[in-house]
Amino acid sequence: MKLFLLIHEQDTDAAWGSSVDLFSTLEAAQAEMRKIYEKTIESWNFDIENQTDDSCCEFSDMNASIRDGSDVEAWRIEEKELDANIAIKVHGGMVQ
Numbered sequence: 317m318k319l320f321l322l323i324h325e326q327d328t329d330a331a332w333g334s335s336v337d338l339f340s341t342l343e344a345a346q347a348e349m350r351k352i353y354e355k356t357i358e359s360w361n362f363d364i365e366n367q368t369d370d371s372c373c374e375f376s377d378m379n380a381s382i383r384d385g386s387d388v389e390a391w392r393i394e395e396k397e398l399d400a401n402i403a404i405k406v407h408g409g410m411v412q
Contacts, residue, residue: 317398320345324352328387345393346377353380356389 320339326332339345353375357364362382364373373382381390 317400319396319398321394321396322349323392323394325390326388328389330387342393342395349380349391349393350375353382353391356382360384360387 320342322337322339322345323334325334337348357373360382362373362384371384374380378393
């Protein structure tokens with residue numbers, strides 16, 4: 317069974333830390349990363365048209381980041397294989 321982990325790392329004046337969200341499909345993880353990235357761009361009032369070395373952002377299928385001076389937020393998607401064995405017992409046409 318494949319799982320897709322959306323890993324968010326934040327190191328800003330306002331907060332720091334990391335979080336992980338699990339998804340069953342790559343598309344769902346990518347959609348969530350895009351949604352959060354765009355929301356963060358908006359909340360930071362980030363000017364994507366005038367980027368510099370100290371103030372930049374990027375977005376790809378598996379990674380995204382925003383940097384404004386020492387404030388950084390980054391997201392990445394990692395694929396993990398979960399070895400899940402499932403035993404099913406059927407009795408009288410019913411799964412037990």
